[in-house]
Amino acid sequence: MSEQSLLCVGGVTKCYGDRIGCRDVSFELWPGEVLAVVGESGSGKTTLLNCISTRMMPTTGTVEYRMRDGSMRNLFEMGEAERRFLMRTDWGFVHQDPADGLRMTVSAGANVGERLMAVGDRHYGRIRQTATDWLGRVEIDEDRIDDQPRAFSGGMRQRLQIARNLVTGPRLVFMDEPTGGLDVSVQARLLDLVRGLVNDLGLAAIVVTHDLAVARLLSHHMMVMKDGQVIEHGLTDRVLDDPHEPYTQLLVSSILQV
Amino acid sequence: MKHQQDLATYNFAYLDEQTKRMIRRAILKAIAIPGYQVPFASREMPMPYGWGTGGVQVTASVLGPDDTLKVIDQGADDTTNAVSIRAFFQKVANVAVTTQTGKATIIQTRHRIPEEPLSENQVLVYQVPIPEPLRFLEPRETETRKMHALEEYGLMHVKLYEDIARNGHIATTYAYPVKVMGRYVMDPSPTPKFDNPKMHQCAALQLFGAGREKRIYAIPPYTQVVSLDFEDHPFEVQAFDEPCALCAASGVYLDEVVLDDRGGRMFVCSDTDFCEKRRESGHVGAMSGQSGETVQ
């Protein structure tokens, strides 16, 4: 593990008028680490994710990120051009609904290639080769490269969305309920794929999920959120096997045993 | 004169002076930022959207009593749209009109650039249906504006990528995106990509007006205009197998004319003025002298 943290979140609070989206959330994320954020719907998970990923402006708080040159930068003091460039090169964002993260009327190959073209790659053959490689890595048949994601199953769409995000070799990926709408066997495949990619590429990730099994399989540490606040944060297996807060105990005891 | 009597009920060139002032300011801004789409308060014109209301407003704002106007539609001076717009300006501005490219000071065009090179004292006014080149891939106006502002043009290449993936080559043949002065990506209106090279370092001022979309943009004279492409799929213009059937011109843009219902066809210059001039000076094509009906 590297000796410097990748992301440093300090006192992030987001208010919607009088309502609290999330309150005073602080944590650090290190390169290669996966953090799971769990909690029921409405607990502020997605608000937090949107604030950290700069898709939303927090009311107060700071989010600092270690740039590739090693400097630590406050994301909210960065210019929009630089922030957007960061988002499409060094970051990935995997939406729960792949339709939000994909261009549904553009072929799979172009979906994967878009980020390459956005950073100035102007060689069609090379872009297509890279897209082919990535489709293979996310287990989509090469001969589907010219099909639009509209013709893909839910699981394939989600895998395509992951490839589209990882093609520029990001160091940090945000995932919002990545297995949300998928049936169980498709979920298992996707989780294993994500787990493998995260390990192989040394990605850091923040995964928002309400599924504790997802958290256990993917994450190193986890935060439990309730009413906009982090009520428990620690090593994933410790939080799940030895939960302290009443709500966490309820959450863990509510898992259906198969 | 009948025209002058009618004129009394309108301001010169139909629009009131305040409106023309507003449009001229938009034009000046557009010239100052080549390729950038300047919003303007487009007026209702006495013709439907899609008939060139943007181009007509631009023309009305730059037109003076001493100007000579030419209007073309798909290269031709004698099609409905060209004839009506020409008649409109004769009626509301009483300006001289011409079909000859060289004699015009202002040329309003729908979908073509004349074959004859333009000069410094000419203005080319394009009628534009959809000014936003990113529109078909990104429907949100807020987002496309941001993309222009931050020069995020990867999406434009996604469109070209799709072309190659589907057809093996870049199959976009009109409204082919260009980058102006190395900065703004611009839709050259639905002109054939054949005309794109003519925009580059053109001596004439080029103005683009989109009435329904309320945008004006411009290419000042002698400006770099580059068609987007890939390193391994460079930009190419259309080539035609045969010269013009009437004037034998090659290296010009040709229209296909269907002659009968048995597959008979001919290819003729789309620029009617150019074709006529050549024929007058003695150029003879393979089918000249025959009228369409008699060709078997």
Added chain:
Amino acid sequence: MPTPLVVSEVAKSFTMHLRDGIRLPVVSNVTFALSAGECAVLGGPSGIGKSSILKMLYGNYSVDAGQVLVTHDGRTVDLASADPREVLTIRRDVIGYVSQFLRTVPRVAAVDVVAEPLLSQGIEQSEARRRAEKLLDQLNLPEKLWSLPPATFSGGEQQRVNIARGFITSHPVLLLDEPTASLDAANRAVVVELIRSKKATGTALLGIFHDSDVRDEVADRIIDVSTFRATLDAA
């Protein structure tokens, strides 16, 4: 050479919020040390907190009070108060753990499950696989199973994968939670042999063995957990 593991006055209780917040004390004042090359066994009747102690030493359970000291990167670290990141590196480099049950991961082959701890230490995949196969072979897992995910294996087969995963590394401290529970006599003997060779290389082992034969063969001493029994007012 420093003592590989020192446990000092460790206490643990559970608060059951779903049962009106009752507090269940488990152990208190747990104090012992492990020396290199010895195998200590936690003894006492079931339900007395043996597994809980192992889980605290692995960082899986939190510790209410006391210290769990290990040597990591040449310095003494208190596992009880270490942050998650440090606990993970200690697990990678210092403390190994063979749990009672294998937690299977979908689609990962048995041989890769076993090889994974070596990969995380930066060992080449081919070398890691080779060592994993050797160990699976030693534990008599049929070769045709190596490339299959263990989810569908029998209890004994899964347990052997689990043991191989725990024994493949050379962690200075190895915790064993009933590793032989579902094994037949032949495989129990293999495990005994593995434990002996770990001891010979200086690993400190701490185990729970309900099988008295195995316990007698490997144990250097018994730590009687009933002396750490917590009372409601303790800790």
